[in-house]
Amino acid sequence: MYAVIDIGSNTMRLNIYEHKNNKLYLILSKKITAGLAGYVNKKGNLTKKGVDVAIDSLKEFKMILNHINVNKTYVFATASLRNVNNSKRVTRIIEEKTKLNIDLISGKEEATLGYIGASMMLTLDDGLLIDIGGGSTELVLYEKGKVKQARSLSIGSLSLYKKYITNFLPTEKEIMKIRKNVLKNLRELDDYIEPAHTELICGVGGTIRATRELNNDLFSNVEYNKQIETQHLKELFNLYLNESHQFIKTIIKVAPDRLHTILPGMIILDTLANHYNSKVIEVSDFGIREGYLYTMINKE
Template identity: 35%
Template sequence: MLYGIIDIGSNTIRMAIYLIEGDRIEFLMKQKHTVGLAAYVHDGVMAPEGIGRAIEVLQEFKAFLYSFNITQVYAFTTAALRNAKNSEAAVGTIERAVGLPIRVISGDEEATYDFVGALHGIPAEDGLLIDIGGGSTEIVSYKAKEIRKKVSLPIGSLLFHSKYVQGILPNITECLEMYREAEATIGAVTAFADVREAALIGIGGSFKGGCALYNELFNQPRVNKRMEARRLSTLIGTFLRDHGITQEMAIMLMKAVPERLKTVIPGLIIADVLARRFQCREITYSDSGVREGFIYSEIVHKNKRFE
């Protein structure tokens, strides 16, 4: 049966189509819009413009689903709408306008879905899984492929850009401000005080974009999904606007991260702080995450109970 999964994130709104038959999940296609919902949150309130943009995109997605008679549709939203003071009212407005129920998943649920989705591609029995999104960051520590600790933090790539960066790329001062907040937020998580991991699995757009830019800068194959953590500071420092952006650098950015020009450096700053905090030597990007975890948890496993 065909399923439509809609992920209303802080930076992008995505719709993915899957063919799900028993335990078999086949990804068919994806559409996405870079909306930047987190940037529409002012004084903790989601602005009407942000609500309107979400409605516009979801109506487009719904028309697509209707065209192919896809009736099994699940929509969920994460940090930008979850953390807004007017979350309930904003989500209700979107639901009524689009005619789709939208589930607001908690930070704890998001971390769990991240892990479940990535679990199928994780080779190591023990490790650290991190999802740096536009409006939040989820951290999962696991042993024997089971969650031991998890937390959702109110820091994200688009949130940092909106709060600290005046242009497209940050300057040194803005970078230092982002580093300070990331270090303070992560340092306050006492439950992870004893966690030390040499390897880190990164999921989400910040790691995807960061890895693409890493490959361009350090002449790695485009298929490479590994980054040496010690090189993150060099990667960040190369693209600060204080230094002047050469044509070569502009080409590199536009080729690697055309849709994440504003958020890639703030996201990498959070990744750098996390890698240092947990003494990680290597970061591996995984392209499975919250949507796949949602499917396994809320569709596949639940369907099994009724077989």
């Protein structure tokens, strides 16, 4: 068995897998909503409180691992540590306090690993993969089963929440401001990923999985439905603006730990779908963690 710890901007997660016949089988998953992006100050530094939260979370994961015999534990960090100005210093402190080696992966690596993970679950021939995290959003354009472009945007569900939303949930005006920011970032990628007709999006990551759960509940889809029609995203926003009580009640039921971040994440997803003229989002339960672990095992 192998363990992988993902230090994300919104959540930190420990997953333990069995590796058999070149496939990964999830045995255990433990999530902590650490919200590290919320501990970044105006200077762009991760504060001492944020460092302490990361250390305490990792120590909690280590306590679990003390009772499970794994071949090896891999630890990686994404935008949570990559995008802060004191990245090297805080990474060193966290490593010293936890006795864990942290692999700080680039945005391009994060995008590519997300594609590798998703391709273990879905057949990915031609399309666009989107991974919306707490502090960054990754896009992968793939053709004939191969990565053509892998890009990362420094915007995520939690970082946009922190920047634009004054109260717990966004106003209509704040939603428009977030859309404008996302669109500005997307247009900077047009030279790499053309806003042509990309009918199918492959979605990975917690924000998109939570959106799928919301979609399935509100539109009476079967629980195991893996797709979101992009038209439904517009209907979800209309529901939020016109019947917010029902919308919030459903989020509390299906994804309570994402109550404040799911809407900024959905704005990113909806803006992306509009920009690339997409009709359907196919959601993968495998993503960066599986892609990272699979890559590391094959390197051994």
